[in-house]
Amino acid sequence: MTRDIQGIHHTGILTRDLEGLERAYTSFGFTLSPRSRHLLGGRPGQPPVPGCTANRCALFGGSYIELLGIVDESAPDPWQTKSMADEYEGFRLLNLETHDARIADRWLRDAGLRTSGVLELERDVDTAEGPRTVRARAVHIDPRTTPEGYIGIAQHLTRRYVHQPRYLNHPNGARGLGAVLIVADDTEFDGISNRYTRMVGTATTYEGPVAVLETAAARLEIVRASHAGDVLPDEPVPASSYLAAMTVLVDDVDDARAIVESGGTVTRPTGGGFFVSARHTYGAGLFFACG
Numbered sequence: 001m002t003r004d005i006q007g008i009h010h011t012g013i014l015t016r017d018l019e020g021l022e023r024a025y026t027s028f029g030f031t032l033s034p035r036s037r038h039l040l041g042g043r044p045g046q047p048p049v050p051g052c053t054a055n056r057c058a059l060f061g062g063s064y065i066e067l068l069g070i071v072d073e074s075a076p077d078p079w080q081t082k083s084m085a086d087e088y089e090g091f092r093l094l095n096l097e098t099h100d101a102r103i104a105d106r107w108l109r110d111a112g113l114r115t116s117g118v119l120e121l122e123r124d125v126d127t128a129e130g131p132r133t134v135r136a137r138a139v140h141i142d143p144r145t146t147p148e149g150y151i152g153i154a155q156h157l158t159r160r161y162v163h164q165p166r167y168l169n170h171p172n173g174a175r176g177l178g179a180v181l182i183v184a185d186d187t188e189f190d191g192i193s194n195r196y197t198r199m200v201g202t203a204t205t206y207e208g209p210v211a212v213l214e215t216a217a218a219r220l221e222i223v224r225a226s227h228a229g230d231v232l233p234d235e236p237v238p239a240s241s242y243l244a245a246m247t248v249l250v251d252d253v254d255d256a257r258a259i260v261e262s263g264g265t266v267t268r269p270t271g272g273g274f275f276v277s278a279r280h281t282y283g284a285g286l287f288f289a290c291g
Contacts, residue, residue: 004098005200007217008063008177009154011246012093013284014085018069021282022056025067027263028276028286029172029256030058032067033164036123036134040078044117052077055123059167062217063177065246066093079119079140084150090283091243093150094180096199096215101137101155108153111198114142116152125161134161141195148182148192149243153199172259173251178291181210181221181247183228185240192241193222235285236278245275246284249291256288 015021018035026032035056039048052075058065070085077083084092098104101118108115121136135157143150156162184192193211197204200220204211209227213220223231225240232244250256257267257274267274273289 005215006097007215008180009095009097010064010066011180012066012068013090013282014068014092015089015282016070016085018071021067024282025058029170029259030174031167031170032056033059033167034126036125039122048120048122049076051075053081059163060174060176061163061168088238090238094243095152095154098153098155101139104153105139108139114145116140127161127164132161134158147188148184148241172256174248175291176249177218177246178249178289179219179221179247181245183225183242183244184222186224186226188241189224196220232285244285245287247287247289250288253288253290
């Protein structure tokens with residue numbers, strides 16, 4: 001069965017301080033969509049209900065960064081977001097993109113992965129045409145089998161309501177997500193790498209200590225925890241395995257760096273770009289590179 005992985009659908013940074021997270025990413029030069037509350041389905045076929053979370057997003061026309069906040073502790077939590085935050089806040093979510101979540105769920109199960117089944121998501125947004133409802137489908141991999149984070153595959157049903165042109169222009173010149181870097185505990189590295197190989201259906205190559213899997217529109221990078229310092233020197237370690245960093249593709253690295261630093265955030269140069277520590281980004285290291 002064809003795997004139909006198109007790339008990174010979105011990454012998600014989770015916090016109980018959504019206002020602070022919004023301020024930080026605005027200062028980095030991202031344009032953010034307005035805040036939107038979630039309606040979530042807890043089981044396959046179950047209608048969505050108002051949940052405890054809301055988001056704002058840095059949208060790039062294809063992929064996006066979700067700034068996800070718990071905004072009502074008393075509201076239902078069908079996707080177990082509060083327990084996720086209780087473990088630790090930060091870069092917790094990675095969704096790859098598919099054209100058909102139902103087919104994706106079948107081949108994930110055929111590949112031996114435990115899934116949630118197909119879940120429904122809705123949230124109301126303003127558009128140039130008036131209020132509209134964003135609709136999407138998601139398949140979550142059983143989080144007991146994904147020590148690095150909460151991993152899934154997602155399908156847009158109303159892409160035009162998410163990636164609205166008015167939100168796609170960013171002062172920092174951001175154009176998309178080029179990669180996600182995962183740190184894997186040495187004892188979990190083979191299992192994590194093999195799982196992503198089954199998910200995306202491509203062979204693993206190596207660039208130094210980093211295992212690389214290329215998708216149609218982006219790449220996944222996995223490094224053993226014992227070598228993480230080679231690519232992420234002096235970075236926080238929130239867990240034995242974790243989603244560590246993402247690469248933001250920008251038009252001009254120098255312009256982007258000037259904007260980030262003008263907001264008071266320290267950066268460090270990397271080969272052809274620069275890096276912002278997870279200490280300043282609510283737990284998600286940010287590589288900026290031309291793309």
